[in-house]
Structures are given as structure tokens and as C-alpha cells.
Amino acid sequence: MDCASGDPQVLTNRLYERAGLYGIEFSREKSKIMINSETHTSTDVTMNCEKL
Template structure:
């Protein structure tokens, strides 16, 4: 959970790196991000070079 898209990007990268360190794989095709906002905001988050699908809740 991140307060800004840059925080979410950093947390997503840390998750991916830690999973790799333990020999785990994160499936980017199954991973999604949720943006909860009162305005029309989106977050461009990638993991392992692939853009994650975004679910938006206003």
C-alpha cells in the first residue's frame, strides 16, 4: 500500500526483489494494482518490465 504512485512503484520493486532473493517468482500476468482516488488518477506501475493491470475505484 502506497500513498503515491512513486511509493507504490518502490514497494512493488522491493516485493519483486525480495521474492527473487528467496527463489520465488511473481507472476506479472496475475498481479494487479488498485488505485483508490476521488479524482481520475492512474498509476503506471511495472514489474520485471511488464505493466501491471490497474483496477480503479473512485
């Protein structure tokens, strides 16, 4: 899948996996996903099996 497609879950998974390679960890409580959409789309996005 191309990054330009903008699938929030795929991009979040990629970010989590790549950051882990550098020892970076994310806090679910402090993390937010913002989607810029003209169609008022909503979606559930998870990181490390936890909903953001």
C-alpha cells in the same frame, strides 16, 4: 525512501527484489496493483520491466 510513503512503483520493486531472494516468482498476468486513494489517482506500475 520510507515504505510508509506508499509510492506504488518503489514498493512493487522492493517486493519483486525481496521475493527473488527466496526463489519466489510473480506472474504478470495474475498480478494486479490496487491503489486506495481519495484523489482518483492513476499510475502505471511495472514489475520486471512489464506493465501490471
